Amino acid sequence: MCADCGCSITEDVGGHTHHHEHIHDNPQLNDKKTIDVITKILDKNDHEAGHNRAHFDKHDVLCLNLMSSPGSGKTTLLEYLSDIADFKFGVIEGDLETNKDADRLKSKGIQAHQIQTGSACHLDAFMVHKALHHMDLDKVDVCFVENVGNLVCPASYDVGAHLNIVLVSIPEGEDKIAKYPVMFRQADLILFTKTDLLPYFKYDMKEEKKSARRLKPNVDILEVNINDIDSIKRVAQWIRFKKEMR
Amino acid sequence: MHEYSIVSSLLDLCEENAKKENAKKITKVEVKIGKLSGVEPDLLQVAFDTFKEKTICDGAEFVMNIQDVVIYCNVCKKEFTLKQNEFTCPKCKSFDINTIDGEDMYLMRLEMV
Numbered sequence: 555m556c557a558d559c560g561c562s563i564t565e566d567v568g569g570h571t572h573h574h575e576h577i578h579d580n581p582q583l584n585d586k587k588t589i590d591v592i593t594k595i596l597d598k599n600d601h602e603a604g605h606n607r608a609h610f611d612k613h614d615v616l617c618l619n620l621m622s623s624p625g626s627g628k629t630t631l632l633e634y635l636s637d638i639a640d641f642k643f644g645v646i647e648g649d650l651e652t653n654k655d656a657d658r659l660k661s662k663g664i665q666a667h668q669i670q671t672g673s674a675c676h677l678d679a680f681m682v683h684k685a686l687h688h689m690d691l692d693k694v695d696v697c698f699v700e701n702v703g704n705l706v707c708p709a710s711y712d713v714g715a716h717l718n719i720v721l722v723s724i725p726e727g728e729d730k731i732a733k734y735p736v737m738f739r740q741a742d743l744i745l746f747t748k749t750d751l752l753p754y755f756k757y758d759m760k761e762e763k764k765s766a767r768r769l770k771p772n773v774d775i776l777e778v779n780i781n782d783i784d785s786i787k788r789v790a791q792w793i794r795f796k797k798e799m800r
Numbered sequence: 801m802h803e804y805s806i807v808s809s810l811l812d813l814c815e816e817n818a819k820k821e822n823a824k825k826i827t828k829v830e831v832k833i834g835k836l837s838g839v840e841p842d843l844l845q846v847a848f849d850t851f852k853e854k855t856i857c858d859g860a861e862f863v864m865n866i867q868d869v870v871i872y873c874n875v876c877k878k879e880f881t882l883k884q885n886e887f888t889c890p891k892c893k894s895f896d897i898n899t900i901d902g903e904d905m906y907l908m909r910l911e912m913v
Contacts, residue, residue, distance in 0.1 A: 585913065586827065586911060586912070586913050587821070587823075587911070587912060587913075588828075588909055588910070588911045588912075589817065589821060589909065589910050589912070590908065590909055591813070591817055591907045591908060591909060591910055592906060592907070592908055593813060593906065593907050594904055594905065594906055594907075595806055595809050595810050595813065595831065595905040595906065595907055596806070596809055596905065597809075597813070598809060598812070599809065674802075674805065675802055676802055676805075678805070706802070706838060707802035707838070709838045710802060710806070710837065710838040710839065710905075711802075732885075735836060735885045736836050736837070736838035736903075737838075739836060739887075739903070768885065768886045768887070768888075769885055769886075769887060770887060771887060771888060771895040772895065
């Protein structure tokens with residue numbers, strides 16, 4: 555008897571081999587089965603993100619994920635925050651190339667570690683985990699993850715932050731919030747940045763805020779520009795409040 | 801363009817499940833893609849077809865079910881499908897809602913031999 559499929563044809567029968575292969579290819583003999591899996595495709599990332607969050611919790615650190623298009627002012631906001639914040643913070647920087655952003659922050663005395671993603675358009679929980687090996691969390695109260703500048707991809711990846719801050723700058727133009735709903739759904743705080751440029755752009759701030767709250771009725775919103783230091787202070791206050799509430 | 805990273809996570813999941821079931825080959829992969837999951841279905845299809853080659857999913861059919869956003873209104877005690885990206889109850893306009901589907905990506909079913 556054939557050891558493979560249990561048929562009565564044995565291999566040593568001359569001229570039979572070809573025919574036998576056909577039998578083995580016959581789908582009737584192979585059990586096709588369907589299994590229900592129902593697992594999140596990014597399950598492993600989410601699991602790792604949970605580990606990162608637990609790590610932040612253990613060190614009593616609030617982790618904030620900063621997301622926006624390139625050039626909306628994420629790094630600049632952090633530079634200004636370092637001058638006025640009454641909490642200590644570190645930054646995990648994500649960019650495709652260069653250490654420029656981490657260098658800018660380090661020159662302000664901020665603990666920063668740069669992740670170069672190469673071609674990846676977002677940070678994931680595994681990259682942040684690796685970066686955490688380079689961060690001394692006992693020296694900070696807050697850790698920012700400055701994500702890769704991109705309004706699409708970072709929205710799908712939990713990196714292990716407690717809260718998400720999404721920046722949108724006036725020169726980017728209207729309708730960014732309605733056009734990128736997945737990103738703005740993730741926001742706990744939306745910062746409208748470069749508001750000192752409002753006189754030079756057609757930008758209906760009221761409508762944009764409405765559009766944000768259609769997506770997320772309970773989202774916090776602040777207007778920021780670096781020429782108005784009080785606006786930066788309000789961001790620092792929001793962060794301090796969230797830190798104290800944990 | 802994070803569809804390629806998503807497909808690589810998906811292929812890992814397929815591989816794992818095939819191993820568990822002692823399967824030699826996966827012939828069909830069924831996923832549920834939320835309308836607000838941040839994934840572009842066409843790009844996901846292209847990414848899957850490109851990356852499945854020489855994996856356990858080589859030649860596998862890819863079935864995408866696009867999932868609308870579904871909310872549960874805690875006031876009406878009822879589920880609603882959102883027709884627009886407005887996260888209030890379409891009936892009573894309450895903010896007291898939970899989003900229960902349409903924001904995630906799931907591997908639902910595998911057919912294997």
